[in-house]
Amino acid sequence: MMKRFNSERGNSFRVPRRSRVVIAAALLATMSSVVVQAEAAAPQDPAWYSYVLGPATPQVSPVDVEARGTVSHPNSLVKGKGKETTLTTVAGGAPASVLLDFGKDIAGAPYFDVTALEGNPTLSLATSEARQYIRTRAATTVSTAAATGATQVTVASAANLEVGNAITFGTGANAQTRTITAFNTTARTVSFTPALTAGLTAQTATSSSPGAPSSDESRSLAGVGGIDTLQPTATGRISGSYHGGFRFVLLTLTSPGSISLSSVGVDFQGVRATPADYKGWFLSSDDELNKMWYSGAYTLQLNLKPAGLNGLPDQRIYDGAKRDRSIWTGDLLVQGPTAMSTLGDEGAGYVKSSLDVLLATQRADGAIPGSPDFSKGRNPAGSPLFYSNNYSGYGARAVIDYYRYTADRDYIVKALPALRAELAYNDRSLTANNLVASNDRDFWQASQTGEVTKYSIDYYILLKEMAWLERQVGSAANADADDAKAEAIKQAVNARLWNPQLGAYGQSSTHPDVMVEDANALALQYGFVPADRQTSVLNALKTLWTPYGAIMGPGLLDPTGHTIEPFGNGMETAGRFAVGDAGGAFDLMRRTWGPMVDEDNPLYTGGFWEFKNSNGGVNRATASLAHGWAASPTVQLTEQVLGVTPVDAGYATWNIKPHTGDLKWAQGSVPTKYGNVAVQWQANTKTEWFTLHAETPADTSGTISVPVGDRATVTVNGRTVCKAGTCSAYQGTVADGYAQLTVPGGTYDITVSRG
Structure with a gap:
């Protein structure tokens, strides 16, 4: 080791x-x-x-606070001294709340030190990586028509309303926006000011500005997170449940009464790496690139699950801090090298333990699951998800990577039969043309048909990796056979999938005119592109660039709507380094990951994001903002720049x-x-x-x-x-x-x- x-x-x-x-x-x-x-x-x-x-200490304090409703001395929760903070909620009034900002993603159990309480207070504790998802908009309809001049209407549901928030009746030019003064969840009435200037019909669409507590965590996937309901009955410390990744904590007094707090914080639960824990490091003349290296390292740390946490005895590398909190093979291709090059033996231990879980769930036909513990729900152990043939191959490559970085010979010798079985499984998709055909999903969750360029290159990579491994610990004859098959694939890709009109490789035999980032990036990285075509491919890839990174390709939309994949952009930066285009690699890094390390960005978490939209943001609450597969700058700055x-x-x-x-x-x-x-x-x-x-x-x-x-x-x-x-x-x-x-x-x- x-x-x-x-x-x-x-x-x-x-x-x-x-x-x-x-x-x-x-x-x-x-x-x-x-x-x-x-x-x-x-x-x-x-x-x-x-x-x-x-974090420098196991107990983490907030760096900022925002109060709503009746809250006295909220800043004491940040300063750690001063008068106690008291939240007071009255019936029909705005619930008192404090929004705590920890400045970056952390993990653990939020706690509150209660010094006094009145009534029977009920607290709602919600966490979120992004502030925009910590509160929920009301979405309902008017249930009974209301006349001009009305200051109260009956709605289908009064859930998620908050006194003082804006409420909008209708849409477009006819919309009327008012301020909520009171509401009754039983009678489903809402009062507002000023009065209506035009009457409302039943079924009129109604929405409010964000008010009620919300969480961007997915309890159904990760078995953690969601909104905690706390009901303190005495003074002393009260703690919420474990939350895997969050920057914000919203504490709301949802019932009438009051509660006084002397301090708040989070017991950090996870891998809390200080400078003394780093076994590798990086520094350069570019501050932004330096931030990227350490953000990638921190993203990985947020993805690590220590043994014993959440009921599991073993260490694991999860894909994201808050979601899916599962082992994923594609993510491990980036996470494994990141863990080992930053944390040394400790990181290698997490990789090995995760691979153990992966290999233990291999099917009899050789297929390795894309995720061995997905969809955990209330069961932390989860169950294997055989996501795609391509992800099965990723799993074998992750095992080989572990050996490449650690030289753990005993482990790889035991794993070699499983890797050979996986290779044979993937070989079933090889056509007579020496290309891979599969109606199969990949990292952007959509199927590709025909003889697919990226799948063919991915299988080539697996064959070359296996040939290297066979020469290290296995059979030279197997290595020669794997190399020969890989070379046939390379020749077939160049002969059948190159599109002169694109000046690049097409997506597949059924979509030859579709320009895609990932296949062309991998073609550069793994030596498919002849020297006289490299400039053409580099230029073609640039047609996919936006100010926020490269899109996947025309028409290649993830079903959830995002277009920019840091996982794919990492393939392109690697490809550009491979052919000597360091300037282009740095340019794309700064576009894709630069906004993620900008502390003024509203989505800043200290970690790297799972994906982005074409406008540089994210489009849903469950978007992961500390996602391991996006950490490629850390590895590439070490391996390509250092x-x-x-x-x-x-x-x-x-x-x-x-x-x-x-x-x-x-x-x-x-x-x-x-x-x-x-x-x-x-x-x-x-x-x-x-x-x-x-x-x-x-x-x-x-x-x-x-x-x-x-x-x-x-x-x-x-x-x-x-x-x-x-x-x-x-x-x-x-x-x-x-x-x-x-x-x-x-x-x-x-x-x-x-x-």
Whole structure:
């Protein structure tokens, strides 16, 4: 398993957000080039600590409060001192409530310290990731006609009304909006001011501004969440139930009476990672990209379920903080590498435990479920959902990823028969044309028909992954067969699914003229696109871009209505990095994930969102705003920008190849089985000057690739090894704008200068 990254970090040290990149640049500029031992810790840079989003303490306090109705001294709940906060509700009046904002998503049980109460108060406790879903609009109709001048009408239902809120009768130009002064849920009457200026007929549509408590959680899916009803009978601490992911807590006194509170908070229940818990880290000259790395890491932490929580004995990686709170294979493709590259052994433990649940539910025909524990309802264990053939293949790839990052040989040897069975199951969809045909769903929940480009590429990826694994722990003959089948698929995709009019690959044989993001992105990432077609595909993909990210493709709408998938956008950024378009990758990252790390965005949670609409928002309350499959920037900034990737299992061999784009510098550390791989680099594209410092573990080896121009001189630890395209040491080669050097584990200071 991975060695932990032990460092002397002062956890109380915090750098103001506006200063941290400046400090990091100063530290980087003054770092010594003295040779150190290969196992030495990475250079310590406290500037990255302030990006860490995990709460510093197990008890989390709100950062803001908003009161409605009769509430005295609400700000005491934020300040933690001052006069007690008292909520008072009278019959027929506006229910007293406080809306608590914790600034970002957290998880756990909200609590309230009660110091006094009158009557028999009933409290409603609702949580939400987004403020816009914490209160519910009333939606009803007028049940009895009302005359001009009326100040009271009878409605079909008085639910969700609140005194002081707006109520609208009718629609369009004839709508009349008034202010609610009183309502009676038994008589179903609502009083308002001013009087009606035109009469209302029965069945007139009626709605109100948001008022009554609501929750954006899905109890039916996750077995947690929903609205808690609390009925305190004495002073002391009262706690709500566990809630998996929320930024806001709405406490409403729904019955007549009063209640006084001295403090409120949340007992954080989950993985609360502080800087000391990070085994990998990242920092660069771009503040927005830095925020993305740590938001992805925090999203993953919000998705982790510790053993014992919610009645389950094992650790699991769920897809989202609040929904579905299930293991999903597609999500694991992003979550697994994120967990292991940020939390090291702890993250690997969650991956392994989740894979155990997945493999235990494999069908006799080899199919792995898309989710082994979906639709839990009141049963936390849930039941397997065989979502799609494609997701079955994702499950096998997630197992292989675990081995690639950890080198847990015993585990993968035991799992190999299951993976071979899954491969055989997926092979049933291969046509005589060496393409995959399946009337099957994928990550955006809609079916695709014919011989599908993305499904074919996905099967190619699985075959290549299995070939790598077979050579590591299995059969060389199997590996050769898998490689041959994969190569046949690649040739078939290029021969049959390329569309010259699109300048890209079509969706499928039945929809050849439909431009899609995911298939073309994967084609770039996995080497399907010949060099003379790469620019065409990159340009075609840009036709799908909006200010908020790339849409899936014309006509490819998720049934729930969203159009921008961070999961798919992550495929495109990976594809752009793969063909050297770091500038395009950064541009798309900033469009897609930039708004998610903007603390002024109303939907900010500190986590990454499941999806977006074409206008950059979300379209339903159950939209997950801390969803693991969206965390690809964390992995890609580590592997493509810092440049560190595993080649053989556990990083026994590794590759360091930074894609610099418009960045001036980057640095960080990656945990491995053998020790940490630490990298820092600086670049000046105008002068073609580049320096890289790498510390790699003993007993490993790898390649270091640095960007070079045609006339560049490359020195390693003070020795010139490449000049004007010719290298004399480290088996050096120069191609595609990089000088590649093969080196044993150790410490390297590499400089590139114009010759």
